[in-house]
Amino acid sequence: MNIVAPSLLAADPMHMERDVRLLESAGAKWFHVDVMDGLFVPNFSFGYSTVSALRKITNRILDVHLMIDRPLRYVEQFCKAGADYLTVHVEADTPENISATLDKIAEYGVKPGIVVKPKTPIETIEPYLEKCALVLVMTVEPGFGGQSFMADMMPKVAWLKQTLAKVNPTCHIEVDGGVDIKTAPVCKENGANVLVAGSACLKAEDKAAFISALEA
Numbered sequence: 001m002n003i004v005a006p007s008l009l010a011a012d013p014m015h016m017e018r019d020v021r022l023l024e025s026a027g028a029k030w031f032h033v034d035v036m037d038g039l040f041v042p043n044f045s046f047g048y049s050t051v052s053a054l055r056k057i058t059n060r061i062l063d064v065h066l067m068i069d070r071p072l073r074y075v076e077q078f079c080k081a082g083a084d085y086l087t088v089h090v091e092a093d094t095p096e097n098i099s100a101t102l103d104k105i106a107e108y109g110v111k112p113g114i115v116v117k118p119k120t121p122i123e124t125i126e127p128y129l130e131k132c133a134l135v136l137v138m139t140v141e142p143g144f145g146g147q148s149f150m151a152d153m154m155p156k157v158a159w160l161k162q163t164l165a166k167v168n169p170t171c172h173i174e175v176d177g178g179v180d181i182k183t184a185p186v187c188k189e190n191g192a193n194v195l196v197a198g199s200a201c202l203k204a205e206d207k208a209a210f211i212s213a214l215e216a
């Protein structure tokens with residue numbers, strides 16, 4: 001069974017707890033939490049205070065996606081805030097620092113993940129695959145919800161599926177951006193098993209049906 005991680009970026013910020021409860025009742029087992037610094041991406045979103053507030057109200061998996069420059073500076077705060085998975089962009093620092101960042105996340109007992117932007121070749125993350133519990137392939141340019149799915153990212157997912165089978169077979173393959181009822185099947189066919197869905201999930205009238213369809 002696949003995992004659906006509703007993205008809380010698409011929730012109503014004034015009714016976050018209500019939306020978390022709605023999604024829990026609909027069967028959500030993970031929540032995707034986007035963190036943006038206005039520098040690595042041209043937008044702002046949640047910080048570690050949001051992660052810690054979420055941690056207090058839900059026992060579901062918190063999948064925290066850091067879209068921030070030099071994330072090593074904030075690993076401690078996000079780990080202590082209660083992230084279960086903490087994912088950093090390969091483009092966000094030097095190779096040495098990215099490696100150190102993944103190690104530091106693991107030292108806090110949190111599961112490390114790495115992300116690639118659409119224009120970044122997938123081979124860039126090869127040196128880190130053994131350190132990761134999750135690899136995230138962006139299927140939109142990071143920064144905003146509600147964009148169109150980039151089907152041309154699917155070869156990256158297929159490459160990961162093949163490569164991880166050899167070096168780290170339990171590592172999750174996640175896709176993020178424009179995932180909905182129509183685009184999820186091709187993600188799964190290529191090997192993704194964690195599907196982030198923001199606007200499509202929050203807008204779905206029957207959220208339980210939406211989540212079950214993507215999980216299947």
Ligand code: DX5
Nearest residue numbers: 007142143145146178198199
């Ligand atoms: C975009 C974020 C996504 C976003 C996805 O930078 O990383 O997690 O919430 O939203 P949708 O599903 O609406 O494309």
Ligand code: ZN
Nearest residue numbers: 032034065176
């Ligand atoms: Zn995200």
